[in-house]
Amino acid sequence: MTKLRERVPVRRAILAAVSVLAIGGLVSGGTGAADATSHSRAVPPPPAAPTSADQIQNIDQVKTAIKAYYGDTLVGTDHFPSATGAYAQEVAGIEAVAKRYLAFRLATAHRHDPRPAILLDVDDTSLNTYNYEIFSNFVFNPATNAEYVNAQRFPAVPGMPELANWAASRGITVFFLTGRNHTVREGTAGNLAKVGFTVPVDEAHLYLKYVATDATFPDYLPCAPTCTTTDYKSLTRQHIESLGYNILANFGDQFSDLNGGFADRVFKLPNPMYFLP
Numbered sequence: 001m002t003k004l005r006e007r008v009p010v011r012r013a014i015l016a017a018v019s020v021l022a023i024g025g026l027v028s029g030g031t032g033a034a035d036a037t038s039h040s041r042a043v044p045p046p047p048a049a050p051t052s053a054d055q056i057q058n059i060d061q062v063k064t065a066i067k068a069y070y071g072d073t074l075v076g077t078d079h080f081p082s083a084t085g086a087y088a089q090e091v092a093g094i095e096a097v098a099k100r101y102l103a104f105r106l107a108t109a110h111r112h113d114p115r116p117a118i119l120l121d122v123d124d125t126s127l128n129t130y131n132y133e134i135f136s137n138f139v140f141n142p143a144t145n146a147e148y149v150n151a152q153r154f155p156a157v158p159g160m161p162e163l164a165n166w167a168a169s170r171g172i173t174v175f176f177l178t179g180r181n182h183t184v185r186e187g188t189a190g191n192l193a194k195v196g197f198t199v200p201v202d203e204a205h206l207y208l209k210y211v212a213t214d215a216t217f218p219d220y221l222p223c224a225p226t227c228t229t230t231d232y233k234s235l236t237r238q239h240i241e242s243l244g245y246n247i248l249a250n251f252g253d254q255f256s257d258l259n260g261g262f263a264d265r266v267f268k269l270p271n272p273m274y275f276l277p
Helices: 010-021 059-070 086-112 130-135 142-150 160-169 182-194 229-242
Strands: 073-075 078-080 116-120 173-181 206-209 246-252 266-268
Touching: 059 086, 078 130, 086 116, 086 160, 086 246, 086 266, 116 160, 116 229, 130 142, 142 182, 160 173, 173 182, 173 229, 182 206, 229 246
Parallel strands: 116 173, 116 246, 173 206, 246 266
Antiparallel strands: 073 078
16 A cells, blocks of 8 residues: 555465454554564464465455455445445444543543544555555555545545544544655645544644655654664654653554554554555
8 A cells, every 4th residue: 555665565465464364453452562463363374485375375265355354345436345344343343442442541541641642544544445455456556556645535444533533522632654655745634634534634743754765854763764664653653752742542554553662552453455564
């Protein structure tokens, strides 16, 4: 997706994502990477060097299963997840847990959180990219993906605008942190607003990735331009907390969105379409 950089090839991505998804959609508790990388409930991934085809799930069957999971719904020429499908229901369950957690934090610990915040990844955490995956047959192409981004074609992940807006209405600042290139800021901010996020999506609240061709990089990213995804995201969260915010919850669809700490609790959203290390 537009979490560009080193995207894993589609066959490996789909197979890896299937094993990751089995963890159960929601990863929560604590502040460390261990919570975000627990594989206690995961389906074992295929071996790195298979010696038999039987060790690898059939890629066409996996694609068919993904479509069924999302409840593939054709609207015009675009494919979207069903509002009542398994994906929407699983996300709704995660959001319900998150809302109860945030309400509890505000009710019992607000005096310790003078500037409470939550942080959301963009692709497949705030905006759903299933329509592009079907269009591209699960093969990422920077040019066609940029067309979707700049045309603001992605729908919301079901319920996420409502959760973010609810949090903001109760004094929680909402930040977005994405691996999208900062050159697509306008399309990203416009798409978030278009699908119902009423929270600010300006430069102070929407963080996008810098690339090797940039002349300068933020001081809080000493590893730039070669930061790993985990480095980029955890260091940015550290920067946000250095501004006086306490990130109560960090939402992401990849474990690299969640690793590295600087959030009181992490919530893993389901994504069987691709895997980003």
